[in-house]
Amino acid sequence: MLNLTIAETFRNISRLLEIRQDNPFRIRAYERAAQAIEGLNEDIEIMAGKGTLREIPGIGKDLERKIKEFIETGKIRAYEELKKSFPDGLLELLRIPSVGPKTAKLLYDELQIHNVAGLESAIAKGKLKGIFGIKEKTIKNIASGIRLLKAGKERMPLSVAWQAAESFLRPLQGLPGLKKISCAGSLRRQKETIRDIDILVATGTPQRIIRHFTRLPQVKEIIASGSTKSSVRTADGIQVDCRAVVEKSFGAALLYFTGSKNFNIKLRQIAIQKGLKINEYGVFRGNAFVAGRTEAEIFKLLGMEYIEPELREDTGEIALAQKGTLPKLITQNDLRGDLHTHSSWSDGNNTIQEMAFAAAKLGYSYIAITDHSQGLKIANGLSVKDLLKKRKEIEKVNNALRRCRVLYGTEVDIDSQGRLDYSNETLKEFDIVIAAIHSGFRQSKEKLTRRILKACDNKYVNIISHPTGRLWGTRDAYEIDFDAIVAGARETNTALEVNSYPLRLDLNDLHCRRAKEEGVKLVINTDSHATEHLAAARFGIAVARRGWLTAKDVLNTLPLDDLLKAIKK
């Protein structure tokens, strides 16, 4: 898939144009296009084939041509030309916090510095002193920016970001003078990975709240601190921004700080058409404040439905909101059960009874215990003989626990040839069968895809679990032909799983939206190996919401009887 490559190329063009001090609107056009392409839920090559590139906001005649050029030749001539006028590595300088295009150009023009290593040695030799506009403080900032860049704090998974955010939200909540508090930014939009954390507060005494914020024990460094805004870095290297506004502006500020950037720009343009101006303090007609206390009143004023944060990516949601036809996103309350969990029969920490009680406590009306199959020795997979005993135990738990029905399930291994690890005789006894790949990840895309399709063809397989095999920070997704799998799943009435386990999140939001478009049902499971993992469903819900899913698209929102009917082949 070329989407990210093309987005990156456009972003680089934007940056080089910035250094060259080209037309600022042209610069922004490339940046906007890059962001729009990143947010696409469709393969850009397929769109090019269908001739729908121009439907992407920010893609006009010229960029359409450039995208096609890239798809056909692997290059964009104009970009290659542009690169020639700059030394290799110059873009690297822009990745240093506090170094922007102007500084990069200055460093290059004055000292011929064109990469981070060169900048480091120039600092060490004291060469930056004496350049107009650069003094001690700036040099220090650049040096610490380089250290940060090298520490390589890239993005963190959503789950880690939530933990960090809560460590700030909790101590601030209830402070005297604090009226409202919320996280904002990509965290509120529940993106899969987060760069930094935004916190917004409504207060009449901003200085006091900001002071409290910067003095929290986990703060290691104050990056900036003004009267209404402050940025800090934690000992873990996570940047947290706090912004304070008066209560009247809270909705406008929340809207603004939640983003995404392209979404905000689009909204402000719509406001301008209506003779209004939006900033983080409110919506104004002339100088008169007309809205801003809540996000809802701003959307209403702009003539559109409330748009959930997870949808705010400028990928078509604004038009639907104007028509009033947004999907009603699934919530955690819609889930009636978990269909992928493990017990101590295989590699889980808890007994079936403990898992069942934990599920009941969450308000679930069913939980499937889907232990690994016999071939997966490393996970203590169950032999056919074990299965009989396990089934008896489930019956016992079901007799004792009325509120939450335990389903007799398995996560059956798909072997390297696409065969299943239990016979059909065994499989047909289960209430629910999940199939998944646990080995042979390095096979070709075609072979991996065939394995999964073969599993779909089995009439007892109800769900395909973690289809792309990715494990965050450990293993990249293996390549599959997702469109082929969607087609196979649809034909065979096999559901695809959104695995909520924070390091998997497989499928992702893009996959969800695609599957939904093609009419394939999804399930949101946790793959829990302990009772406390069940709570991770919130992360699967986050993915599903970003993937535009409603409760209707997700099978485990159904009552038990309906669920069992719906998964039948």
Next chain:
DNA sequence: GCCGTTTTCGGCCCGACTGTTTTCAGTCG
């Protein structure tokens, strides 16, 4: 370079903080 309820030209989202200036440019979000 994009875009159009001001439609093929002439606009283009908006503001806080810092460091370097002494009124503002650069960076960031």
